[in-house]
Amino acid sequence: METVSVCCDSCGASLEFPNGVSFVTCNYCKSKLKVKQTSSTSYTEIVEEVRAMSEDVESLKKESRLERLDREWESQKELFMIKKKNGFSYLPTDVVSFSQFIPVLFGGLIGFVTLSIVLLSGNKVEGVTIFMLILSVLTILFGLFLIQNRYKMKNLYLKAELRYKDSRRKLLKEMNS
Ligand SMILES: [Zn+2]
Numbered sequence: 168m169e170t171v172s173v174c175c176d177s178c179g180a181s182l183e184f185p186n187g188v189s190f191v192t193c194n195y196c197k198s199k200l201k202v203k204q205t206s207s208t209s210y211t212e213i214v215e216e217v218r219a220m221s222e223d224v225e226s227l228k229k230e231s232r233l234e235r236l237d238r239e240w241e242s243q244k245e246l247f248m249i250k251k252k253n254g255f256s257y258l259p260t261d262v263v264s265f266s267q268f269i270p271v272l273f274g275g276l277i278g279f280v281t282l283s284i285v286l287l288s289g290n291k292v293e294g295v296t297i298f299m300l301i302l303s304v305l306t307i308l309f310g311l312f313l314i315q316n317r318y319k320m321k322n323l324y325l326k327a328e329l330r331y332k333d334s335r336r337k338l339l340k341e342m343n344s
Contacts, residue, residue: 169185169186170184170185170186171185171186171202171209173202175193175195175198175211176200176211176212177196178196180193180195182194188202190202198214199214200213200214201213232338233335233338233339233342236331236334236338237335240331243327243331244258247323247327249320258324259323259324260321260324260325267317268310269310270306270309270313271310271311271314273306273310274302274304274305274309277299277306278299278300278303278304281300281303282300284296
């Protein structure tokens with residue numbers, strides 16, 4: 168069977184097909200081509216350029232997926248934001264503020280002062296002293312709870328961020344392939 172070799176008018180790939188065929192579809196870009204033949208050469212003309220169209224649509228879809236991913240992450244980030252009374256809000260991964268250690272330090276101070284007074288005065292541990300010691304322990308526990316909570320938030324945030332970055336990377340890779 169005699170074959171004809173031509174270049175795809177759309178992507179330039181060389182195509183071979185049986186002589187006499189007047190329409191072909193490019194194997195590479197899927198463009199529909201009309202085969203033109205002169206006495207000396209054969210060439211193709213695009214009838215329907217499928218590729219550019221479908222690629223545009225695809226890349227638009229992926230772009231909007233990326234946009235949506237980014238937008239979703241922004242609103243998810245909002246949930247993790249720690250809002251301060253002064254109007255500032257920051258992420259759990261931002262600088263650890265001194266303020267979150269205040270309850271622990273304060274509780275420790277109460278305990279330290281109470282024990283010092285007891286030791287120095289030689290009084291029995293009773294009444295107000297017991298109350299102060301319990302207060303000290305509870306304040307410390309409360310402080311530790313707050314700190315631990317903050318770290319939990321931080322870990323949750325980091326995990327969510329990792330997931331987001333991962334999805335984003337995959338999508339970008341898809342877009343570039
Ligand atoms: Zn082609």
